[in-house]
Amino acid sequence: MLLIDCPYCGKRPEVEFHCGGEAHIARPEMPTAVEDADWGSFLYYRTNPKGLHAERWLHGHGCGRWFNALRDTVSDAFVATYEMGKPRPDRDEATASSPSNA
């Protein structure tokens, strides 16, 4: 079970959280002005990287807050968790493969 560092509560077990998929996909300001193809991409197309991935997480059985996390999809290491609205932290892949996540 993953150990996830909620920016508001600290480290908590995975069962308290809900993953909301890829982060940093902004809802268009005025959706009706968006072409069909672009709207389709916004709805359905997601990256599936091997390595660092920015994800949305909800601490549903905790503080109830959504936040973002950088997770290494290979090692499952959480490299960073950060508040909604903050930019994706600048981390290189090497940090992610470090075994230390305790």
Next chain:
Amino acid sequence: MSQPFRRPSGGRIDRSRPLAVTFNGKQLEGFAGDTVASMLIASGQHLAGRSFKYHRPRGILSHGSDEPSALLSVDWRADRGAGYRDPNNRASVVEARDGLVVNTQNHWPSLETDVGAVNDLLSPIFVAGFYYKTFMWPRKFWDRVYEPVIRKAAGLGEAPEVRDADRYSNRHAHCDVLIVGAGPAGLAAALAASADGEKRVILADEGFEPGGALLNDVTSEIDGKPAMAWVAETVATLDARENVVILPRTTAFGYYNHNHVCMVERVSDHRADAPEGLARERLWQVRAGEVVLAAGSHERPLVFENNDRPGIMLAESVRAFVNRWAVLPGNELVVVTSSASAYRTALDAKAAGMRVSIVDIRLDADCGTELSLARDGGITVRTGHTVIKALGGKRVTGLVVAPISANGSIGEKTTLACDCVAMSGGWTPSVHLFSQSRGKLRFDVELDAFVPGTSAQAERSAGACRGVYDLSAVIADGAKAGGGSSTPQATVSFAGFQPVRVLPTDADATKIKAFIDFQNDVTAKDIKLAVREGFESIEHVKRYTTTGMATDQGKTSNMNALGLVAGILDRPLPAVGTTTFRPPYTPVTFGALIGPARDELFDPVRRTPIDPWAEKNGAVFEPVALWRRAKYFPQAGEDMHAAVARETKAVRTTVGIFDASTLGKIEVIGPDAAEFMNRIYTNAWLKLKTGGCRYGLMLREDGFVYDDGVVARLAEDRFHVTTTTGGAPRVMRHMEDYLQTEWPDLDVFLTSITEQWAVIALQGPNARKVLEPFVSEIDLAEDAFPHMTVKTGYVCGVPCRLFRVSFTGELGFEVNVPADYGEAVWKTLYEKGQKHGITPYGTEAMHVLRAEMGFIVVGQETDGTVTADDLGLSGLVSKVKTDFVGKRSLTRPDMVAEGRRQLVGLLTKNPDEVLDEGAQVVDDPGQPIPMKMIGHVTSSYASSNCGRSIAMAMIDGGRTRIGETVFVTTPAGFTEAVISNAVFYDVKGETVDA
């Protein structure tokens, strides 16, 4: 049974505490500190079970948790009745105590005389892959012959026949350093890790005494003291440290993400005096900063004909029985080895009074100092020899051995009479937990073993589990892993071995049984056959032959199987691959995994405040999401059909009372509440007046219907939102998601109030009459309080939010009162409503009533691919609003395409026929299969108010096809139905404004 093979003194047993265990109905004697295995050996009983496939007699192979053969059914609390027995307990780890009742398995009629042993003679049909080869044909043989016959003949133990009567507990723990294994490496690691008192340390060991391999050692010294004195001192030091927790009888069985290690502690199986109610086992879920694996190693058996005869054991296990438990596994011992360590067994056994000789596969030149030590000690050592076969049936009686010449030919055979064989093919580091942690293994040619390579988590291995075998080095390695250092002076261990896979023989290899996997009865012949048939990857060989797939996870067999496959293919061993180790390391009871989450706590039931009344009044319940809801209230002699007909009739003619407390409820509060509602729902909210209600429809961003419910505006900045019963949590999450991540600028708070309000629905022409006498500060008159409005006031003196709404089409009120008052208000309304014909109704009647009106249920009419327009609800979708969640998707080409599936009614030709929900609809039942499905039935009921059956369905282009005939599947074939409008009762909608 007395103890003829118990040594007169010595051992780590307490001779002042004798005890007895019932074994196959007879008394077995022993002492505190014994295992069932050591008691069996003390009594001279080696035959301990029959094997999985061939029912061959099997004895005790090992002294530890790697035991594959001596599996016993144990009734832990026979004195407490049924429910305390479980099968497949390894005799070597069952700690002896008074009152245990143990039995051998896999035989009929008895252990000594087993009819199933005929399988041994029929073995040609049980070759590698026999499951795949035998069960192919004919089909009907599967049920009648293979399944019953083979299941009976093969298999391990018998599943318990009644539910487990024991208690199990569950505990979470955090520590800085978790150390797995309390042998010399683990103890040294614990000592180092805990030295400064800063770190919280947990030291867990599967055995009941710390010490690991040192428990079997009576000759080694550490810093001038006997090894076990060092163990005792170390344990005392650790015990005295506040920051150390020592857990004996605790097996770390699973190593998961982020240093989450699961362990099971055997709490009370060993206690004859365990009070009733004390947990049997405790599951520990440990989250560790660092993990030190000091799990030791497993000895490899040697592979020769009949190497499974009772009395043939692992060499280290013979040493353990002789030294630790002071029992002699026989009088005449032959040690067969390719490993130096077995010489220690020979020397200790001889010192204990056994007659001992050694057969060594290695040549003199390949041996170390152990050879001269043994010869100087008067032990005959035959080097450069092989074992052709073992003699005997239920007990080994001799070994046929022969020299191997330089060209590999077999020399003249000699038979060595014996009643015990100690074999060693070297050692395999226990890398199971390391591998589970997703660490990468590395093959070490020198050690002929896979050892931990790159770690994937904050973890270190120490000692024998990473191939360090010399005692001084093991302690130094453990101390280093614990973050310190130590340079002990310990007796030099006999280490090193020459890898052998299958011992050379001149026998016809296709005719003999030389076992690789003792638990799954896999022989060298089976593995050779699998490779010949083209299985070259070890993962394929494993599945085809089942080698290494038994409950012992191949602890003793993996390396022999791998080496054999590599040898046949003439490839380096790592090229064949190693198998993946998965949890659990040793079998874990379901009880431990489940812990207290059983019975009432397995899947806790949510009950409404009115549930006790419903139960008292004979309700039949159904589960809805996590709730239990009253489905109907049968009167004497009524079935569901009759009860629902009566309940639905009452709502249309007098008045019904319904518990709607499970409705999801969310309060949306704040200056921007109306704006938020406007963005989340399809319809318009800005102009809804305070005191007004509106039916709201919610879409996902993809445009499909997500949830619905009535919303009341209680104040300018306050909405009381209702959701479907099952949808409450996801609607809350959906709302929070948008509020927090897309519109953080909106000043709105969301609060779940589902549990805070009990909801009593009064529906029917007499609803107002029932309610009127109990209401204060609310005018119930039609013009003062019209349909789809809300008022606050008091009912029965209790503060209330009173909704004038209807999910039945009748005059209706929903009385929201604080949950604690729910039952009292319900009782009052029910009792005083008698004179108006009040009738409680359940969810089934509620469904029939709403279907009569054509009201949808999200999740029943919808399935995540249905739009508002598909449901005929496009009027609820604002054309004016520039944006709301899902709006943009509604104009995507597929969403506006012709022929989408639309909600309609279906009326069967036969009015008494009730369609199946989920039934498929076709145009032409005569068309060839596969037929073109044009839709499906979503809701279907017998309606007493309509005097016939009614159904709702989603049909391709349905609204353009009203009046057409279609055909619907039934278990008896197709039936005819006519497409209709989906409103069946009070089509003009007049009854609601009464």
